Amino acid sequence: MERSEEIKKAEKGAWLSIIVYILLSVLKLAVGYLGNSEALRADGLNNSTDVVVSVAVLIGLKISRKPADENHLYGHYRAESVSSLIAAMIMTLVGIQIIINAGRSFLLSDYSNPDMLTSWTALFGAFVLFFVYFYNRNLAKKLNSSSLMAAAQDSKSDALVSVGAFIGIIGAKFGMPWLDSFTAIIVGVIIIKTALSIFHEASTLLTDGFDQKRLALIRKTVEKTEGVLDVKDIKAREHGNKVYVDTTILVNPNLNVVESHKITEDIEKKMLVEHKNTFVLVHIEPYELKDLS
Structure with missing residues (x-):
């Protein structure tokens, strides 16, 4: 499946979130005010801001569909991570506002007397959001989309809310x-807890952070390739659902150019087979002759 097609599928998940959040926010805010429930009003306010979050995710996905250009030779895939950061910041602000408003009522003992209809409205919203969470989570895993996974995690937190x-x-x-x-x-x-988790993941990707356990598995793939005597250096970074690996390997100095090049081709093929959407740039250096004896 081409990346553009994958992103289009991810956009469907973002659109589902937008439509659901608009409907739920209107329902919860209306019933919350009519039924006098501070908890349901907070829940509805949370859903209304989630519309903005979902729009940010959708914009990030659309930008990431743009092809590579002279200023973005690796493409625009990191726009997804930027949209995840925006989503996290919006969620944090909403969480703080809810805590301030509810905390004031709690400390002043200014309690409300909610109607039973508000409770059933909240429960209905939870079921709907759990469905959205499972749908987007499965789609995000299939497409390896960080922004859609952020939206899915947001839906889960909203369901718990x-x-x-x-x-x-x-x-x-x-x-x-x-x-x-x-x-x-x-x-x-x-x-706020969910927002911090999303922020950490997105900021790690944007600063070229990479899971060391995952990198160790990639290193093993290189080491097991026939002709590789040692791996001098290896590093990796993510761009959208793609992983780019740079590695320096040591080979027998008596090999000719064709034989050395075949080793790099073997590494590239094994990388795509054992690690989906992983591309490698291999630099070859000679192994010390004294170590070969």
């Missing part, structure tokens, strides 16, 4: 009026 809102509202109806505000505070904490 809705579950929390449901519990808080039920508690408020059965003798614990403080639980509605307290649940809203927990909602904010969950949102």
Whole structure:
């Protein structure tokens, strides 16, 4: 499957999130205000900002579809990571705002008396968002899309938020009026925790961070290639769903150019077979003759 086709499929996941979040935010905010539930209003506000998050993801995916040009020889795939960073920052701001508002109500004992309809609305929203989470998570894994995975994780946190809102509202109806505000505070904490996780992953990709265990597996692939006597250096970085590896190998200095080139071709073929979408640039250096004896 070509990368452009993969991105188009990822865009469908982003569009699904946008449509669902618009519908749920309108429903939760309306029912939350009419039913007097602070937890459901916080949940609805969270979903309304998630529309912005999903739009950011969609824009990142569209930019990443642009072909390589003279200023972006590796393509525009990292636009996905940038959109993930934007999503994380928006989520953090929303989480902080929810904690401030709910914390004020909790400390001042300014509790609400929510209607039962608000609890069923929250539970309905949770089921819908869990469906969106599983759909986008599976699609993100299939396409290796960091921004779509960020959107999926956001949907999961939102589903947990809705579950929390449901519990808080039920508690408020059965003798614990403080639980509605307290649940809203927990909602904010969950949102911030998820945002920090997304931020860490996206910033790692943008700064050329790479998992060392994964790099060790790639190194083994190079070492096991016939003709490779040692791996002097190896490093890797990610661009979208592609991995680019740079390695320096040591070979028998008595090999001619054709024989040495065949080793590099063998490495390239094995890399694509054993590590999907992984491309390698091989530099060859001679092994010391004294070490061959």
